[in-house]
Amino acid sequence: MSDPVGYLKVAPGSQPPLNSPGYGSTHKRHPKQAPIRIAPTLTESLAPRMLERDYPSFADMSVHEGRQAQGERIIVGGRVLDENGRPVPHCMVEIWQACSTGRYHHPLDTHDAPMDPNFKGEGRVFTDAEGNYQFVSIKPGAYPWRNHRNAWRPNHIHYSLFGQGFAQRLVTQMYFPGDPLLALDPVFNATPDVAARNRLICTLDMDIGKEEWALGYRFDFVLRGRDATPMENPQ
Amino acid sequence: MSKPSDDRSAAGRGELNRPAQLVATAAQTIGPYWALIEHPEWADLLRADGPNAGYAGGERITLTGQLTDGDGATCPDAVVELWQADPNGEYEAGFHGYGRSRCDAEGRFHFTTVKPGAVKGRGNATQAPHVTLSIFARGLMNHVSTRLYFSGEALNETDPVLAQVPEARRGTLIARPAGSGVWNLDIRLQGEGETVFLEV
Ligand SMILES: [Fe+2]
Secondary structure, three states: OOOOOOEOOOOOOOOOOOOOOOOHHHOOOOOOOOOEEOOOOHHHHOOOOOOOOOOOOEOEOOEEOOEEOOOOEEEEEEEEEEOOOOEOOOOEEEEEOOOOOOOOOOOOOOOOOOOOOOOOOEEEEEOOOOOEEEEEEEOOOOEEOOOOOOOEEOOEEEEEEEOOOHHHOEEEEEEOOOOHHHHHOOOHHHOOOHHHHHOOEOEEOOOOOEOOOEEEEEOOEEEOOEOOOOOOOOO | OOOHHHHHHHHHOOHHHOOOOOOOOOOOOOOOOHHHHOOHHHHEOOOOOOOOOOOOOOOEEEEEEEEEOOOOOEOOOOEEEEEEOOOOOOOOOOOOOEEEEEOOOOOEEEEEEEOOOOEEOOOOOEEOOEEEEEEEOOOOOOOEEEEEEEOOOHHHHHOHHHHHOOHHHHHHHEEEEOOOOEEEOOEEOOOOOOOOOEEO
16 A cells, blocks of 8 residues: 655745744744654545535625625635645635624724624635635725734735645635735735735636626635655655 | 736746646634634534534543643633544544634643544554644744644554654653543643644
């Protein structure tokens, strides 16, 4: 029986370092020792099967108990692929975000902005057989976060994806085009490679939007891919 | 306006000798508000209405531990994910091995699950029973992963992953009994006794 195939190495600069000094909370929370790189076993090669039967989807965040949330309605859609360009089917995508005023529906959020009672801010969808996903929401507002003087997060949506291998697990944030706060945001700017960073910005897509109903944005995810070449030093 | 697919193919080419490959999306911190997607019941893998409802095999255990930062301060806004094999050492073969637990006010995570069996390793190796823990938190730009092993397991002596960990730090991966069926493994993100994190 052959060993699990490894994952492609992380492309240089494509991921934010755990020690990102501009983002103050990383200071005491980043490990100082380098991680130990291991050859993948079944543990790293397989992944939990997140089935819609057990984790029901809810793809319209713009309505709560039949009532419309305030703000600019949006449709976000795209594909989930791996680094080899293969679609990732039946991938569970968790979504969370602030409401249109920049307030999270959570007691921890004390930002003095009106909380929209009709926006809970949680969504969950699954990709189809071709890796496509789509959901309806409200464009989130910017909010202050005390990281530095007059710090505001750009408009963003949080995502959590479960791939088909443990190493494909991804938690990230999507930003909106043309947001002037992006240039000032240490979380967004922590990713050294400019192209990799800019791929976190969705694009306006009039084919995804719906006439006289919602603007559409496209955002594609890429999860780590398997390396076709054998490991040099199998453990 | 250029399409994202154009950006991607341009950015992905030429790096690491990858022919026209894409580059994985950058991670971003889970932040403090992941609680919006919290479902506390996911910490109990044996919950009555969950995917393992009625599962009768194996030994029922509780896994707990305290998450601390470089000052030794607790991390009450973090979340820990668990991924494990079933008591026969198999993944997702009749037992759904995924759980998620928030850290409580004392920075403690709690999972209710079954003890995993030994898992086939690479080549002819056998891996000691273990669960994988991934930590997500405000202040962690990406999640970090480690393994929890069980003290007293004979297979720990020959486990290929434990063997890769310097002996002085191996203890950071080995849970100790903390009562009947309860195992404890504290996780230190930084500083003295820093947990060994693993990557593939
Ligand atoms: Fe946020």
